[in-house]
Amino acid sequence: xxxxxxxxxxxYDGRRYVLRSVNVEFKGRGLHVVMGPNGxxxxxxxxxxxxxxxPTRGSVVVDGRGYWxxxxxxxxxxxxxxxxxxxxxxxxxxxxxxxxxLGLRLKGSDSYDYLEELVERYGVSELLRSSSRSLSAGQRxxxxxxxxxxxxxxxxxxxxxxxxxxxxxxxxxxxxxTSMAGSSLVVVATHYxxxxxxxxxxxxxxxxxxxxxxxx
Amino acid sequence: xLDVVVRSIYISLAATLIAFTLGxxxxxxxxxxxxxxxxxxxxxxxxLVGVPTVVVGLVVYMLIHPGxxxxxxxxxxxxxxxxxSQSLVALPIVVTLLYRYFEQLWGDVRELVLSLGAPVGKAxxxxxxxxxxALIAVYLIAFSRAIGALGAVMVVGGGIEGLTNVMTTAIAxxxxxxxxxxxxxxxxxxxxxTVGLSLVARAVGGLVWR
Ligand SMILES: Nc1ncnc2c1ncn2[C@@H]1O[C@H](COP(=O)(O)OP(=O)(O)O)[C@@H](O)[C@H]1O
Ligand SMILES: [Mg+2]
Numbered sequence: 559x560x561x562x563x564x565x566x567x568x569x570y571d572g573r574r575y576v577l578r579s580v581n582v583e584f585k586g587r588g589l590h591v592v593m594g595p596n597g598x599x600x601x602x603x604x605x606x607x608x609x610x611x612x613p614t615r616g617s618v619v620v621d622g623r624g625y626w627x628x629x630x631x632x633x634x635x636x637x638x639x640x641x642x643x644x645x646x647x648x649x650x651x652x653x654x655x656x657x658x659x660l661g662l663r664l665k666g667s668d669s670y671d672y673l674e675e676l677v678e679r680y681g682v683s684e685l686l687r688s689s690s691r692s693l694s695a696g697q698r699x700x701x702x703x704x705x706x707x708x709x710x711x712x713x714x715x716x717x718x719x720x721x722x723x724x725x726x727x728x729x730x731x732x733x734x735x736t737s738m739a740g741s742s743l744v745v746v747a748t749h750y751x752x753x754x755x756x757x758x759x760x761x762x763x764x765x766x767x768x769x770x771x772x773x774x
Numbered sequence: 775x776l777d778v779v780v781r782s783i784y785i786s787l788a789a790t791l792i793a794f795t796l797g798x799x800x801x802x803x804x805x806x807x808x809x810x811x812x813x814x815x816x817x818x819x820x821x822l823v824g825v826p827t828v829v830v831g832l833v834v835y836m837l838i839h840p841g842x843x844x845x846x847x848x849x850x851x852x853x854x855x856x857x858x859s860q861s862l863v864a865l866p867i868v869v870t871l872l873y874r875y876f877e878q879l880w881g882d883v884r885e886l887v888l889s890l891g892a893p894v895g896k897a898x899x900x901x902x903x904x905x906x907x908a909l910i911a912v913y914l915i916a917f918s919r920a921i922g923a924l925g926a927v928m929v930v931g932g933g934i935e936g937l938t939n940v941m942t943t944a945i946a947x948x949x950x951x952x953x954x955x956x957x958x959x960x961x962x963x964x965x966x967x968t969v970g971l972s973l974v975a976r977a978v979g980g981l982v983w984r
């Protein structure tokens with residue numbers, strides 16, 4: 559799946575523009591990394607790419623069609639391939655298993671093999687029956703990442719996914735994202751340099767004051 | 775004394791049921807209205823939370839006293855008048871608590887559902903699944919408000935023995951005639967009830983903020 563932003567502007571309050579004329583094309587596969595300091599607009603940009611926010615001006619073109627001009631049915635059928643992982647994980651009441659399997663359940667899928675593999679690999683098997691209330695920040699993040707990876711989406715967008723993760727999990731995640739990027743589009747935003755990631759990135763971008771620039 | 779306690783509880787339960795149902799409807803409607811208007815409304819309900827209950831009683835009295843617009847219903851000094859007044863006392867807190875809770879919850883589940891590539895409609899299901907502990911907590915808080923509404927029940931109920939005398943009015947009346955032991959016992963029951971309920975509400979509500 560290909561996502562293209564054309565002259566995208568975004569403002570939360572109608573006065574100050576957080577994104578100013580962003581033009582970028584994410585081809586169907588590869589690992590794209592967006593860097594930029596706090597408040598530079600990374601989260602806003604990623605939510606626009608994930609079709610969660612509608613740009614104030616400009617268009618989001620998915621596989622050649624302007625997404626926000628489509629009807630609700632067509633939008634849903636495009637959106638089902640795009641998954642976004644929040645900067646601040648959203649975890650619901652219930653146990654860990656309920657939360658990691660939520661994505662699959664919402665899709666009506668009942669093939670849990672890959673999910674179970676991920677749970678094992680990221681070392682959260684012991685947690686599955688614990689209440690989601692008593693999780694650490696790192697555990698909450700792992701859950702939101704596993705929940706997304708389990709869906710094997712065509713487009714996976716991750717907002718600051720490395721925060722609170724230990725170094726072995728960071729390495730693991732970079733490996734998984736790199737191998738996913740062979741067949742899917744993966745977009746990652748981070749405010750700090752993650753060495754392992756830089757080596758595997760297909761493209762690097764820098765967001766400064768709402769303008770996106772591609773790096774070397 | 776037992777009859778006073780039982781009457782208090784069932785009148786307050788009925789009042790809370792009305793306040794809760796009405797408050798839930800109002801807060802859901804407010805969610806569906808434009809932000810500017812709902813912000814204004816929540817401000818109004820916030821202010822109403824602090825209105826002394828005796829003022830609420832006075833307003834209801836004006837409506838239902840024999841010369842009032844609803845005088846023909848002959849509600850003054852009946853248990854129904856108590857139910858109505860107490861539910862009005864409890865309504866604002868129900869609206870403000872539920873509105874804030876629903877607003878935050880809806881924001882979260884909507885984003886979650888969208889982020890996982892599922893249709894927004896699924897967010898309603900998740901909202902239903904998430905909310906029971908919060909609803910119970912709000913219900914108990916509203917009940918505490920209702921059962922402690924002395925001013926309102928004094929004005930519209932008059933504390934008539936065997937009919938509209940509830941815990942708060944009984945305490946006030948017994949103190950006046952020097953029956954301190956009775957008043958203190960009832961006061962104790964009332965404190966145990968409201969404090970107990972607010973502890974339960976806290977515990978249940980704690981489940982909400984996972
Ligand atoms: N919900 C919001 N309402 C108003 N302003 C917001 C909101 N979210 C972010 N902003 C503002 O938009 C700017 C960019 O924020 P964000 O996209 O979160 O940046 P980053 O993810 O790079 O830290 C910041 O100045 C921030 O204060
Ligand atoms: Mg951010």
